Amino acid sequence: MSEPISIDIWSDIACPWCYIGKRNLEKGLEAVAGDDDAPQVNVTFHSFELSPDTPVDFDGDEIDFLAGHKGMPRDQVEQMLANVTGVAEKAGLQYRFDLLQHTNTVKAHELLHFAKAQGLQHQLEERLMSAYFTEGKHVGRIDDLVALAVEVGLDADAAREALETEQYLPAVRQDQAQARAYGIQGVPFFVIDGQYGISGAQPPAAFENVLRDLWSKRGDAELEGDAEAEAAAV
Template identity: 60%
Template structure:
């Protein structure tokens, strides 16, 4: 038996905090893991869907998407209603009326800081929930420090990292790697550096790829 059979499947996930499909995809991927016998090592990577977004966007999510996607407000409202229902199917309570649209660069830097301290998964979950369910402003240092402290990160150290921009290059490296892979949308899942899955697929799809990764590693 190949020694590789016992090692964890590495899953690299490119996503953005301001991506409703990313939270849904996270839940569906977690569902796939529930009855998976093997070990999985997950690492999140930065991706900015709308890097030109101002930190303090003045307007609603409908306003932002209507301008950004060139859709009329009625279409956007219908789309958000459908997205809210899809999220509810995964146990998520999206609140687009309360949502504070913002630039996510600092949030991605916070996630790199959290990765250094073994809390990336916890902070990713906290940020997504804060953004989509609680109307928190995840583009501001004070809010990010408070959310980081909630998952056990050192508040002063996180503030210093964000104010100094220490992890800006790490965010850029993630985005460059996404380009190298040809990733143009998120969520995007890469299993063991070679099997790619685009989008918030059904749990069964993720499970099939996990099983394939294990089979190929042990072949």
């Protein structure tokens, strides 16, 4: 049995392209799962803060934030958000920028590391992104985060303690240091098997092709290794 292919994803809860990229990866994984020799894959999410200086309670909507943060005219921001909303819809996501509550995401990242330790990282990643982009829920305050943690099966008291003591903040910083070491400047960014980098919300087919190619090469290498072992035994 070949070792699973590792997919390490650097993303931010507040990144609209990260949710789209996540969904496209899932569609790619679903497609290859039907192969006769389906690739085995391990997916891990890593922390990346796009705007670490954002206050927890930002006074304004998403248009206000982007207009101020990027210095873009409001009408240009509105056009950009409309474009992202259309791309998200094609990925099966219903973005509601009119409801979105912009916030600092460091606590959300800490909670994701807590969830990872409990084996529920994937469930929480999905819950946080859905809450933020489609439901207009706040994902920066501890009380709101604990409530979302409970929804995916995490213990409320343990989650609150982890956030209040910043137990997983070092893990967040370690992810960010690794991103800098890789030269990652934007997200989503996918590192596959520690050797291939895929930047941006690529279509599902891009992930299908890479995974099938890697899995095929892994199988060929194992066959060669078996043949060499048999020859040595003779």
